Amino acid sequence: MLLQSCAVNKYIPEGKRLYTGATVAVKSDSVIENKDNLEAVLEEALRPEPNSKFLGMRAGLHYYYKVQKENPGFINRFLYKKFGEEPVYQSDVKPYEVEEILLNRMENRGFFYSDVNSEFEETEKTASLQYTVRASSPYRIASYKLDSLPQPIYSEIKKIVAEAKLSKGMRFDLSNMKQERERIDRNLKEKGYYNFNNSFLIFEADTNQYDKKRFDLFLRLKKEVPEKAIVPYKISKINVYGRYDAQDSTVADVTRFNEKNYINSSDFFKPKYLDQFITMEEGQLYSPEDSRNTARRLSTIGAYKFVNIQYKEKDSLLSDSLGILEANIFLSPLNKRAIRAELQAVSKSNNFAGPGLALTYSNRNLFKGGETLNTTASFGYEVQVGGGGNSGNTSIDLGLKSELIFPRVIFPIKINTDFFKYSIPKTKTGVSINYLSRTQLYTLLSGTAQFGYIWQANKFVTHEIIPISINYTKPSNTTPEFDAILDENPFLKRSFDQQFISGLNYSFTYNGMVDATKTNQFFVNATLDVAGNSVSLFGKENGTGKKEVLGLEYAQYAKVDVDFRYHFKLGKEQLIATRLFGGYGYAYGNSDVIPYVKQYYSGGPYSVRAFRIRSLGPGTYSDENNPENNYFDQTGNIRLEANIEYRFPIISFLKGAVFADAGNIWNSKANPTYDGKDKFTSNFINELGMGAGVGLRVDVQGFVIRFDFAAPFHDPSLSEGNRLDFNVKETVFNFGIGYPF
Structure with a gap:
């Protein structure tokens, strides 16, 4: 039809x-x-x-002809406005x-x-x-020569031309010549030629010496090129306006530090801290790379809303071999203090829903060195609004988190920051405490402390290493119902026993999606989480075969995650997004099982959306007798997932999606409670939970509210003959903030 x-x-x-x-x-x-x-x-x-075609059909042209009718109807007019094309x-x-x-x-x-x-x-x-x-036979280069030029630019271009890719035998190609002019211009700029422009260069081809379609290629300067374009420029003075206001440019304070003038900066941002972000130096030749690096590094501090670098030429000092520049760096600060309030409406796939409130206080430039202090107090109240017998369970979540970020490396040994040309690493410290009370189950009091570094190596690559990470969670006020769950599952009980975690985390991220113009975009995140090795040096046995530090039994494990994403752009607002995720955790030494908070789960708005959160797996296991409580123990130490999604515009800020997800979790060692159904085997492909669905997204300038509807078509918890069934009656609604991948 x-x-x-x-x-x-x-x-x-x-x-x-x-x-x-x-x-x-x-x-x-x-x-x-x-x-x-x-x-x-x-x-x-x-x-x-x-006219465009899709799957052999010219839908846009079809809607054009439809609206030419006397009464085209609302739907045809809407579709023509969105997709229509004139013939x-x-x-x-x-x-x-x-x-x-x-x-x-x-x-x-x-x-x-x-x-x-x-x-x-x-x-x-x-x-x-x-x-x-x-096509006729092409003309080819016989020689590539540099015409006579004045000094000192002749010597510089001669060195650059010596490394040219234009060589004897190459076909005449204007695009190659354009690239050669741009290459020469870039190299000259890095050698101080501030006023040079690639349009000053011209190529000339001479075929008079040859009979068989060969030519000599000459490079020269155009006539009437300004004198100041053919001499390098040196920076004679650097002025840094540390607190610049265009409305009030009064100079109240000038501090000379490391061969730079810091103006109106001492009482806001100490020059000794600000100086390390500036790669330019007085007396050096002008370099656009140093200028870009300086601007970018200053912008990453987080204390300034504008960074503007301007150069002023000193024409009176221009000679036939050198020009003089004065560099002015204007820095406009953000407001020092800010308070942000977030009112949240939480809806989870395990039927918990309720309001949440978070208040964040930020102090930028806390110690006049670009430090940022963020302190967040949060409150959440949730009630289980559905689900049979457990309907009415409530949850209260209270949290206090404080994070202090230093825009420099804090380390016992001094590190030369010249190595970090693109961006200086930041030192992150943070502490948090959280109180969670679930009625009829338990109370959890947890505390976390971290110290580490984050470093952007280039436009695409980011490293984050947390050498010190300590987490302690203390369960209390457990109810008989929750104790019964733990007694029935010794593995789950062990995962709650060891709640003291001390370890190291490292994360590598390659984000090629920052280049939104590319058709093929890649993203890779690899994370390593290792715990218990350092504290094991101080551990003492507690009589049960396990070791303790300060009276606390600690966990030992290693965990590796790899998240790979690929986006293929079909048009301005259409793309196919794919994702592969693999994770494995290994408990050893002091631990028989990975702590509960570090275990994997599957299902939910950022996972396999056709299954509720924590309801998928492990393996082919299904707790049919107690479906309301099984989200506590449906975890594992292996996780595999794959997703594909077609995203397209609907109208204005409303976007649409069609997607399919597959994944599951497993245990590397069988848990007797699951009758061996949770163990990872070579048959894992047949144990994947699969689902498909559609989504609506409200995308306002990058802030995305997401509504996804998905139904399973392969449920591993069912018997093998009954797993493949697209069950629309089991459609799951997912609410999320941001795109899933």
Whole structure:
């Protein structure tokens, strides 16, 4: 029916033919290098573009013809506004204009005196076009030489040209020459040529010396290039305005530190701390790379809303071999203190829902060295609104967290920050305490302390290492119902016993998605979490075969996670997003099982969305007799997941999605409580929980509220013959903030 409705031939007016596109074929008596690339370049010049097709259908054109009717209807008008396209007919095509463009592109790539012709292929209602390009043999470089230039720029360009990729035998290509001019310009800028521009360079080709399509290529300067463009510039003075206000530029205080002038900075940001972010130095040649690095490093401090670097030329000091610059760095601070309130409406897949409130106090530049203090107090109240017998259970969550970030390395041994050209590592310290009370179950009091570093190595790569991480959780006020759950599952009970965790964390992130213009975007995050090794040096046996530190039994484990994502952009707002996740945790030494808070679970709005949070797995296990409490113990030490999602715009800030998820958790050692159904085996593919669904997203300038509806089509908890079934009646609603991956 859909194919029939999108057949547009019957709507094409009498005497018109729908233009269906053109192709280009390049023919030559000799072999053409990279012929496919050449044809691709020529195809980009084909105009006009035919009406778009999707799965063989021209839906946009179909809706255009529909709205031409006397009463098109609201749906057709809406679909035309969103997807409609006006028809492109044969009469709209100007073959001779395209032929001229194709010839020009051939000449730009060295194929002078080529020939182009075109021919329509017609049916009763459609027409396509075939362009045939007969390529002549190309012109090739015989030599690449630098013409005479004045000093000192001649010596510099001569060194740069010596490393050129333009070499004897290469085909004439304007794009290669353009790249060569840009390369020379970049290199000259790094050598201090502040006023140079690549447009000052010109290539000339001389064919007079040769008979067989060869030429000498000369590089020279254009006429009337300004004198100040052909001399390098040196920075004579650096002025740093540490608290700049365009409305009040009064100079009240000047401090000379490390060959720089710090103006109005001492009482706001101490020069000894600010200086390490500035890679420019007085007396050095102008360098755009140093300028970019300085601006970026200053911006990452977190204390300034604007960083502006301006250079002032001292024309009176310009000579025939050197120019003088004065560098002014203007820094506009953010408000020192800020309070942010967040009111949350929490809805979880385990039927808990309720309000939450978080208040955050921020103090930027706490000790006049760019330090940022964030203190957050949070309160949450949840009630289990559904789920049979346990409906009415409540949860109270109170938290206090304080984080202090130093924009420098705090380490016993001094580290040379010149190594960190892109960004200086930040030192992170934090402490938090949390109180969680679940009625009819337990009370948890937990505390955490961390000390570590985060470092952005370049635009894409970030490292985070937490060498000191301490976490202690104390369960209390357990009810008989919860004790019974633990008694029935010794593995779960052991995971609650060892709640003192002291270890090291390391995270590597490659985020290629910061470059939003790329068609293929990659993201990789790998995390290593190791606990118990250092404190084991001080451990003493407690009589049960386990060791304790300060009277606390500590956990020992190693855990590795890898999260890989790939986005393929189909258009301006359409993409296919995919994700693969793998995680493994290994308990050893003092531990028989990984602590409960470190174990994996599956299902929920950021996992396999067709299953409720913690309801999937482990393996093929299913607690049919007690489905309301099993989310406590549906955890494991192995997790595998895969997701794919097609995202598309609907209207304005409303986006849509169609997705499919697969995944599960397992244990590497079988838990007797699960009758061995939780153990990871080579048959894991058949034990994946799978589901599919649709989603709606409200995306306002990057802030995303997400609503996903998903139903399972492969449930591993069922018997093998009954697992594959798309059960729409079991549709799960997921609410989330941000995209899932």
